[in-house]
Amino acid sequence: MSLPYILIALLVLAVAGYIVGRGKALSSAGGDSRELHSLPGYYGWNVVVSILVPALLLLIAWLIIQPIVLDSQVSSKISEETIAASSLDLIMSDVVRVAEGLDLAVSQGVMSADMASSIRTELTDVRSRLGEIGVALGSEVTAETLRAAQTYRSISGTGLLLRSIAVLAAGLIGFAVGVMRTNKDFRARNVVETVVRYILIAAASIAILTTVGIVLSLIFNTVEFFRLYPAADFFFGLTWAPSFGGGSELGIVPLIWATMYISLIALAVAVPIGLFAAIYLSEYATSHVRAVAKPLLEILAGIPTIVYGLFALLTVGPLLMNVFGSGGALGVSWMSGASSVFTAGAVMGIMLIPFVSSLSDDIINAVPQAMRDGSLGLGATHSETVKQVILPAALPGIVGAILLAASRAIGETMIVVLGAGAAARLSMNPLEAMTTVTAKIVSQLTGDADFASPEALVAFALGMTLFVVTLGLNIVALYIVRKYREQYD
Amino acid sequence: MNEMPNFEQAKTMTESKISANKVQVYYGDTHAIKDVDIEIQPRSVTAFIGPSGCGKSTFLRTLNRMNDTIDICRVEGSIKIDGENIYDPKVDPVQLRAKVGMVFQKPNPFPKSIYDNIAYGPRIHGLSRSKAELDEIVASSLQKAGLWEEVKNRLDEPGTGMSGGQQQRLCIARAIAVSPEVILMDEPCSALDPIATAKVEELIDELRENFTIVIVTHSMQQAARVSQRTAFFHLGVLVEEGLTEDIFTNPKDKRTQDYITGRFG
Incomplete structure (x- = not known):
């Protein structure tokens, strides 16, 4: 049977x-x-x-x-x-x-x-x-x-x-x-109660054990990689030049640099826009506007990142070329192709707006009304109240929201693959194409390489590095949120 | 003593600080305050008493237009402070609130240092030209609020770390710091223990020399202790208003008498 x-x-x-x-x-x-x-x-x-x-x-x-x-x-x-x-x-x-x-x-x-x-x-x-x-x-x-x-x-x-x-x-x-x-x-009722509890425990354990499994598989493969390739060259190498015939240079520095650069640009776009949108929605907007605008803003979070990638590749990139490229509006030729750090960063920033705004909005709403009353009762205007009382009180939560957005930005792949280009490069110019850790993990694992070669195994080392960085950011975010959460009371 | 009330009444009829005329307040479709007329005397304490939901806090908040912050709230009628209608479109509610300060039910110090809490209002309104002047304002406000001796050595500690009674006196000091003419207090002692309450009541009595004070309270004993005049609200209507002794010893209205003797409320 x-x-x-x-x-x-x-x-x-x-x-x-x-x-x-x-x-x-x-x-x-x-x-x-x-x-x-x-x-x-x-x-x-x-x-x-x-x-x-x-x-x-x-x-x-x-x-x-x-x-x-x-x-x-x-x-x-x-x-x-x-x-x-x-x-x-x-x-x-x-x-x-x-x-x-x-x-x-x-x-x-x-x-x-x-x-x-x-x-x-x-x-x-x-x-x-x-x-x-x-x-x-x-x-x-x-x-x-x-x-x-x-x-x-x-x-x-x-x-x-x-x-x-x-x-x-x-x-x-x-x-x-x-x-x-x-x-x-x-007592059948008690038996059922016990069984229900064990089912719930089993579900929770599966979720946790999977995480542990993922981490372990990353660790084993990373250790395997470092057996084949020296760790110092990996962490401090300035060149990323994998060649599947062997003798590759696998330095992570250009990839980490591009990842940080793109994330920074993304946050520079997302944090002011998202924060101001959150302040408007929670402090100034009437309930009618809020009821319409908040869901609309949150739709942004539901768009698949591949669609953002297409937007970067087909709309934002060419637009930037028309301004900064050769023969463009400014008459400079700083940009040689539509893919660039700035293209990917700007589009990723748009993707992150709802993350920042939605979390900040919740946090601003959690500031007690008594704080607003106290400030308004002293003759402060609305924006003075926001700047001097509400934002300082909500700051820990907002910082937490920003760090969560940052770890999203670091782990983002599709926008980078389509928007930032594929060449690993160390450069200060944001209009040049570069490539990130995530994009390289994809390209290292989708080739025909022998799975036991350092060129394929490096993907796990990259993944592990990324995992440690985002985990660190998440821990810092949680710590900040917890430590300062009850400052006002 | 018998002539005193008449004399005071005659005097205040001409120069009341706040004069409200046919005030109506609506929350959406609810008619919360109906036809309230009241004259509030300068440099004295007026207490608003009445059962929960009678509209005394709502009426208090119309006096510095704090109700403006509630979308569905609408106010009709006229409220004049020093002869100027505060609901006139020309009046800036922000300036008005600097002149009519407010202390709330629950102590609400900002999550800042004690110094910054007091300096908040003066900084916003640009009341000082130098750090020394600001220090002076902070010190004198804390002195007037009777808090100076307790906090003078820890001005940079957070205001939220003090006891409830100290926090409420800090809030009073914060209101005094912008030199208002009127201070509105919305059940300022309801979150405090009896000892802290006694200190705040003592403070209110001292502040009467310089400010016009309107206090909403649930406690009739408190109204009797601190106020010179008392107004009794019931179901959105001002039932009776007069000298505190008269209200408590010889109320004219049956509803006032029932409330004071504890038959309801």
Whole structure:
């Protein structure tokens, strides 16, 4: 029985369990639900839980353990010499492929089940027979591989059968135990409460463990990279010139410089505009204007960054060329192409406006009305009140908002890929094309490079650097927000 | 003593500091204040009393146009301070609020140092030409508010770090620093303990020499202790106004009598 059928069977069992559990609870109370400890539905859920929890846990364990057992059983059949000639991984993948080919042949009726488990390379050309049904094999199937594949099939077939039996048995036992426990004094409500708590804990753990997993994969690959390439050259090298033939120079400095430069320009655009927009919306705008303008501003945050990238490439870049390029309005030729640090920075700034404004708006609104009253009551004007009382009181939160926007800017990719160009360069001129850490991670991993080469692994080192920088910014932001949050009270 | 009320009344009829005439206040469709006429005497304390929601705070806030900050609020009728209608379009509400200061229910010092809290108003209005003059204003305001001895050695500490009673006296000092003529107080002691309340009441009594004070209070004892005149509001209407002794010992209106004897409110 394959996986979907097992799940459907469990589901049917669970529905039956719900109905039986609920019914038994009611009948144990003589049909009067007020006699029960819990609401009738809880008894139903209690049975559902005692069916699904053991059965699903067993299923998950089986799914993890069976391939491991299978692997060790089959690989023990392969002789040392064959492994020495190639590698175990390659042979095992051949074995699995042949086994799957045999499965396919049986299911299409090209071979009988007996034939599949008894054919010999000496008698049959397995490669061509499998080729007929669309399973292409790279090399001739050796007798050893075929035998291993046949063992693989037989063990995994038995495994699947046992799996179905075991899981369904667990479900049925759970059913019986659940129903047996059901009587009018059983505290089904508390059982359900506990289960709900564990489900929530599981969800939270998955989120956290994934983060840990991401960080670990970054760390392992980064360590691998530094084994192949000296860390000092990576962190202090002034040239970024990867060449897939080897002998590349992989200095991060030009990439970090461009990342910081673009982020700085983006913040220079986003912070004043976003902050002033937030002040207008929270302090001056009437409720009608606010009701319309705030959602409109937040639409900006919903635009995919690739669209911003197109906007940079097709609109802002050419516009800047018309002003600063050769033959442009200013008669200077400071800009040689539409892609530049300034193009990407300006467009990224527009993208960040809603981040700054929306967070700042919330923070300004959180400043107590008493502060405004106090200042207005002394004869201050509205803008004096904003400048002298509200902004200082809201400052920690606003700084936090800006730092969050900064970490967004540093991690941004699409706008940079399309707007800033692809050449790594160390330059002060904002109208020149440069490229950032994120853009280079994309280009290093999307080539045909050997995955074990420093040219590909450098992507992880770049990613790790970026991760550390943004993590640092986020921690500083959180610290500032927490430390000064309750300054006014 | 018997002639005193008559004498004072006769004198104030001619030169009341604030004179309100047929004042109506609406919050959207709600008619919050109905036909209020009142004369407020200079250099004295007038108390507004009444049950919650009777409109006493709303009326207080019309006196320095703080209600302007509420979108849906509308004021009709005339309120004259020194003979000038403060709802005249020519009047700048910002200038008006410098002349009519306000102290709020909950102490609301700015999250700045004690010094900067007091210097806030004088700086905005450009009342001092030098640092020395500003220092002088800060010191004298704190002295008038009876806070100088307690804070003179820690002027650069945040105003939010003081006790509730000190914070409220700081707010009073902050209002005094812009040399207003009238000080409005909206239940200034409702967030304070009895000892801090006593100090603030003492201060109000001293300030009467230089300022016209209007105080909204929930406590009838407080009204009796600090005020010379008392006005009783009920359901948006000014029921009765007169000398404090008269209101408390010999109220003319049945509603005033019921409120003072604790039958409602």
